[in-house]
Structures are given as structure tokens and as C-alpha cells.
Amino acid sequence: MEDTVKYILELKNVSVSYSPGKQAVDNVSAGIQPHTVTAIMGPSGCGKSTLLRAVNRLHELYRDIRTTGEILLKGESVFRMNPMQVRRLAGMVFQRPNPFPTMSVYGNVLAGYKLNNISLSQAEKDGIVERSLRSVNLWDEVKDSLNKKGTFLSGGQQQRLCIARTLALKPELLLMDEPTSALDPISTARIEELILELKKQVTILIVTHNMSQAARISDQSMFMYLGELVEFGPTKQMFTKPRDKRTEDYLTGAFG
Amino acid sequence: MRHTLEVLNQDTSQPCDRSQRYNPTDRKVTTQQIVMLRPGRSQRYDPTGRNATTQQVVTLRPGKPQRYDSSRNSRRIKDRLFFYLVCCCTFLTLIPLFLILWELIQKGYRQFNLGLFTQVAPTSMEAMLARISGDALPGGILNGITGTLLILFVAILAAIPLGIWVGIYLAEKGERPLARLVRNLADLLQGIPSIVTGIIVYIWVVRPMGGYSALAGSVALAVMMLPMVIRSTEESLKMLPASLKEAGLSLGGSYASVMLRVLLPSAFSGLFTGSLIAISRVMGETAPLLVTALGAAAINWDLSRPTSSVSLLIWEFYNDPNLAPLVWSSSLLLLLIILCINLSAKSIATKWKTQ
Numbered sequence: 001m002e003d004t005v006k007y008i009l010e011l012k013n014v015s016v017s018y019s020p021g022k023q024a025v026d027n028v029s030a031g032i033q034p035h036t037v038t039a040i041m042g043p044s045g046c047g048k049s050t051l052l053r054a055v056n057r058l059h060e061l062y063r064d065i066r067t068t069g070e071i072l073l074k075g076e077s078v079f080r081m082n083p084m085q086v087r088r089l090a091g092m093v094f095q096r097p098n099p100f101p102t103m104s105v106y107g108n109v110l111a112g113y114k115l116n117n118i119s120l121s122q123a124e125k126d127g128i129v130e131r132s133l134r135s136v137n138l139w140d141e142v143k144d145s146l147n148k149k150g151t152f153l154s155g156g157q158q159q160r161l162c163i164a165r166t167l168a169l170k171p172e173l174l175l176m177d178e179p180t181s182a183l184d185p186i187s188t189a190r191i192e193e194l195i196l197e198l199k200k201q202v203t204i205l206i207v208t209h210n211m212s213q214a215a216r217i218s219d220q221s222m223f224m225y226l227g228e229l230v231e232f233g234p235t236k237q238m239f240t241k242p243r244d245k246r247t248e249d250y251l252t253g254a255f256g
Numbered sequence: 257m258r259h260t261l262e263v264l265n266q267d268t269s270q271p272c273d274r275s276q277r278y279n280p281t282d283r284k285v286t287t288q289q290i291v292m293l294r295p296g297r298s299q300r301y302d303p304t305g306r307n308a309t310t311q312q313v314v315t316l317r318p319g320k321p322q323r324y325d326s327s328r329n330s331r332r333i334k335d336r337l338f339f340y341l342v343c344c345c346t347f348l349t350l351i352p353l354f355l356i357l358w359e360l361i362q363k364g365y366r367q368f369n370l371g372l373f374t375q376v377a378p379t380s381m382e383a384m385l386a387r388i389s390g391d392a393l394p395g396g397i398l399n400g401i402t403g404t405l406l407i408l409f410v411a412i413l414a415a416i417p418l419g420i421w422v423g424i425y426l427a428e429k430g431e432r433p434l435a436r437l438v439r440n441l442a443d444l445l446q447g448i449p450s451i452v453t454g455i456i457v458y459i460w461v462v463r464p465m466g467g468y469s470a471l472a473g474s475v476a477l478a479v480m481m482l483p484m485v486i487r488s489t490e491e492s493l494k495m496l497p498a499s500l501k502e503a504g505l506s507l508g509g510s511y512a513s514v515m516l517r518v519l520l521p522s523a524f525s526g527l528f529t530g531s532l533i534a535i536s537r538v539m540g541e542t543a544p545l546l547v548t549a550l551g552a553a554a555i556n557w558d559l560s561r562p563t564s565s566v567s568l569l570i571w572e573f574y575n576d577p578n579l580a581p582l583v584w585s586s587s588l589l590l591l592l593i594i595l596c597i598n599l600s601a602k603s604i605a606t607k608w609k610t611q
């Protein structure tokens with residue numbers, strides 16, 4: 001019983017299928033401790049993103065996707081919580097930066113509040129915008145252009161804006177779906193630094209197929225293959241002494 | 257790991273056979289070429305380059321012209337021919353368009369004056385007297401302009417909100433049987449001849465109301481606009497990346513607030529241009545109005561009474577030899593308005609386009 005309290009996110013026999021009989025994620029169980037960075041690695045199509053999206057119940061938007069098993073967020077089943085509440089607790093950053101095109105930088109940061117119909121005073125708004133943008137190291141770059149459209153920023157800035165937008169709601173868990181795969185190396189490096197800083201505030205679950213990125217930023221790693229969680233453990237150990245042959249093969253570049 | 261080196265000619269990208277594979281000592285190969293390095297044993301040419309692991313552009317030593325040069329001339333001729341054909345066809349379609357505009361301007365400019373906008377249509381007698389004395393015809397088409405505005409306004413009020421709601425449903429739940437049915441019906445509705453729509457509305461509205469009315473005209477135009485609005489809403493919502501909706505929802509927004517605050521504003525330019533185009537299409541409709549709004553000699557703002565419209569006036573002028581000169585000026589006006597709407601729809605589509 002103590003385990004459930006220790007973990008901020010606990011997956012118990014989670015399976016996801018896109019069509020009956022075809023498991024994209026097969027019976028995955030794992031526990032994530034607070035204030036850690038967990039990388040999910042694996043070749044394309046192995047179910048990394050699918051697993052991530054099961055956590056904040058995004059699969060419910062689509063027909064035919066079935067999620068089974070149990071996902072506990074802070075000890076509470078996400079399936080018994082209101083999906084909107086789950087998604088506020090577990091914020092998500094997507095592969096491609098997707099600031100809302102009709103909103104300004106300022107509006108984008110506050111979008112979560114607006115979408116949740118939470119009214120704020122002007123001072124509160126300014127505070128949240130500044131704090132969120134500072135926490136993603138974007139404030140100095142955009143403080144003079146807060147009223148410009150978010151889509152005018154560069155790709156890396158847009159992605160940090162999207163992280164700020166998610167952080168503005170003070171989530172406990174940050175789900176990142178290959179957040180740097182659409183970015184150049186410099187922007188990627190900045191996001192990686194950011195992830196290490198954010199660890200103090202939130203728990204991060206990051207999907208990546210960049211192994212060196214996983215090695216640089218994560219405390220623990222999951223290796224998935226064909227929907228199965230092959231190995232889950234401290235990153236250092238996985239990269240130096242992988243327990244499973246398939247992990248070793250993948251890490252040494254034999255497939256994938 | 258073995259690599260196969262292959263050469264693709266950059267200019268022609270013609271499939272090369274084995275004899276043309278990259279060979280550093282081959283003096284026949286010239287200019288810049290793309291070299292595909294790919295792993296494995298397969299020696300087959302891969303035109304998509306999808307299996308290539310790296311792609312490099314290398315400059316090869318100059319030498320004799322290449323083998324496939326012989327085919328280049330015929331290719332260039334074919335290319336040119338195709339291009340001229342395209343230009344020709346474009347020009348041919350432009351001729352009638354400009355002739356129409358020219359004809360209207362030439363015949364209509366004399367009557368295109370302030371009176372056109374400030375006076376109601378003249379009677380046949382007034383027009384005849386003016387013609388005998390050689391003056392420009394008195395009167396204008398104010399009753400038609402106000403009628404068109406009234407009928408269109410009510411039609412827009414009915415068709416656009418309804419069309420947008422249905423469009424949202426189709427974009428979101430498009431695979432449901434009901435949605436499929438609605439989509440097919442909307443497509444079908446677009447193909448119904450406008451006179452048929454008019455007659456149906458005559459039975460639905462004019463008969464029960466006991467007479468022709470502006471409202472009946474609005475209903476007919478709304479029925480014609482509806483499928484266009486539905487389909488343009490659906491299409492512009494489907495154009496949005498799925499990640500936008502997911503981003504909104506993963507911030508904890510409810511479905512309704514994500515739709516209203518993120519998706520609809522993002523699709524706004526599409527919705528707006530779609531609606532404008534629908535408006536401009538029905539603006540010039542005459543047949544359905546003939547059997548619903550009928551027409552009136554005076555300005556009418558009462559929805560329950562017969563009302564004129566610009567297009568109905570054109571029809572009336574056409575049927576009266578004394579009034580015939582007014583056909584051109586009113587047609588010109590109608591054409592200019594529709595042209596303006598279309599052009600602004602285009603500029604909005606490009607200017608307000610998000611992303």
C-alpha cells in the first residue's frame with residue numbers, strides 16, 4: 001500500500017488497442033516517483049506516445065480506441081476522475097509546437113484559464129504570464145511582444161511557449177511527446193536544460209526516440225518494443241548494463 | 257555494413273539502369289548529381305529515395321555529355337507544348353468573362369447614375385415618355401436594392417448559424433451514419449435547380465401564408481445557402497491540425513469551450529469566406545424569388561409582403577421594351593457587388609489565414 005503513495009503516477013496492466021485484437025500498448029505496469037524525469041524510448045510505432053496519451057485520457061476523443069487497466073494519478077484512478085481535472089493535473093506538450101494561432105503570446109499563456117472559464121484580475125493575469133514565461137526562460141525574449149501572435153515566434157520559442165501554457169495551470173505531471181523532434185539542436189538544448197530545471201516543480205514523463213537525449217536528461221527510462229514494456233529502471237543502469245537483450249540491441253543500434 | 261552508391265540525375269530524374277550507376281572513374285558522367293548511400297544488399301533503383309540513409313550532392317568531373325541528353329530536346333518541346341496549351345485554354349476562358357464585363361459597362365454606364373441608387377423603378381409609361389424625348393430613363397432600382405438587402409439579411413440570419421452548427425457536427429462526428437446522411441443530402445441539395453427550390457418553398461411558405469412574401473424569398477435563398485455553409489464549415493474545421501483540439505483539451509478545457517475559443521476562431525477565415533461565397537452565389541438568384549417574393553413596385557420592409565430584388569427587377573426590365581436600357585445598369589451593379597464580395601472573400605482568406 002505504501003507504494004501507491006510513493007508514486008505520483010502508477011500504471012497497472014495498462015493496455016491500449018486501436019482496433020479489437022490489436023494491442024498498441026500491451027499490459028504495461030510501472031510506477032513513477034515525484035520530481036523525476038522518466039524517458040520512454042523505443043522504435044517508431046512501439047506505443048510510446050500511445051501510452052503517454054492514455055495517461056491524460058486523450059484516447060477518449062477517438063472511436064475504437066480501448067484503454068484497459070488502471071492508471072493512478074496521485075493514488076486516484078484517472079478513469080474515475082473528471083477528464084478535465086485529469087488533464088489539468090497532467091499537462092501535455094506535443095511533438096510540434098502548437099500555440100493557439102488566434103491568440104497572442106499573453107493569451108496563449110492564459111489559454112488554460114480561459115478554457116476553464118476561470119476569471120482572473122489583471123494583476124493575477126500579469127503575474128501568471130510573467131511567472132510562467134520566466135520558468136521557461138522565455139520572458140526576456142518576448143516581454144516586449146506579448147501582444148504579438150504566438151505563431152510569430154520561432155519554433156523553439158513556440159515550444160517553450162507551449163510549455164509555459166501548460167505550466168501556467170500548475171500541473172503535477174508534465175507529459176511530453178517528443179517535444180524536441182521538430183526543433184533545431186540549439187532549441188533542443190534549451191528545452192533540455194529547461195526540463196532539468198522544471199524537475200523541481202513537476203514530474204516529467206517524456207517520450208523520445210533520441211537515445212542520447214534520454215541519457216542526458218532522464219533519471220529513469222522505459223524501453224518499449226512492440227507495445228510491451230521491455231525494461232524499466234534507472235537510466236544509467238539501462239545504458240550501461242541493460243537487463244534485456246532487446247534493450248541492448250536497440251541501444252547499440254542493431255535495430256530501430 | 258555495405259553501402260550501394262547510386263546516381264540520380266538531378267535534371268531528368270530518369271530511372272537509370274545498372275550501367276549508369278555511379279562510377280568515380282566514369283568520364284561520361286557530368287555535372288552535379290545526387291548520390292544515394294543506402295545500406296543493405298538491394299541493388300534496385302529506388303526513385304523515392306525513401307530507403308536512402310544519406311543523401312549527398314557530389315560534383316563530378318566534367319567530360320562528354322550524358323547519355324540521356326538525346327531525349328532532352330523532345331522533352332523540352334513537349335514541355336513547351338503543354339505550357340502553351342495551358343495558356344491558350346486560360347485565355348479562351350477569359351474571353352467571355354471580359355466580353356460580359358465590357359458589354360455591361362458599355363451599355364450600362366449611361367444609366368449608371370445616382371438615380372439608380374436613390375429612386376425606385378420607373379413605370380413603363382414614364383420610361384416611354386423619356387425615351388421619346390431622348391432623355392436617360394428616370395428612376396432606379398432602389399426598391400430592388402432594399403428588397404435584396406431584406407431578403408438576404410433574413411436568409412443569412414437563418415442559414416449561416418444553422419449551417420455552422422451542422423458543419424461542426426459533420427467535422428466532429430463525420431463517420432456516424434446520421435452525419436453521412438446529412439453530408440450526402442447537403443451535396444444533393446447543392447445540385448437542386450434553384451427553380452425547384454423556389455417551387456417547394458412556394459408550397460411550404462407562400463401557400464400557407466396566403467401570399468407571396470419577402471420571408472418566402474428568404475427561406476428559398478436560405479435553403480440554397482445552407483449546404484454551401486455546411487460544407488465550407490466542415491472543410492475549414494477539418495483543415496485544422498488535430499493537435500490544436502488536443503492541445504485545448506489537454507489544458508483541461510471542456511469540449512464546448514475548446515470549440516468556441518480555439519477551433520472556431522482558428523477556422524474563422526474559412527467560415528467567413530465560405531459564407532461570403534454562399535451569399536454572393538444566391539444574391540443574383542432570380543428563379544426562386546419569382547415564385548416566392550414575386551416583386552413589388554415600391555420599397556417594402558415588411559417581411560410578409562411581396563418584395564422586389566435587383567435580380568427580379570432585371571427580369572422585369574427585360575420583359576418591358578421601354579425599360580430595357582435599365583437591364584444593363586442594374587446587371588452591372590449586381591455584377592459589381594458580387595465581384596466585390598468575391599474579391600473581399602479572397603483577400604480575407606489570405607490575410608486572416610492563421611498559421
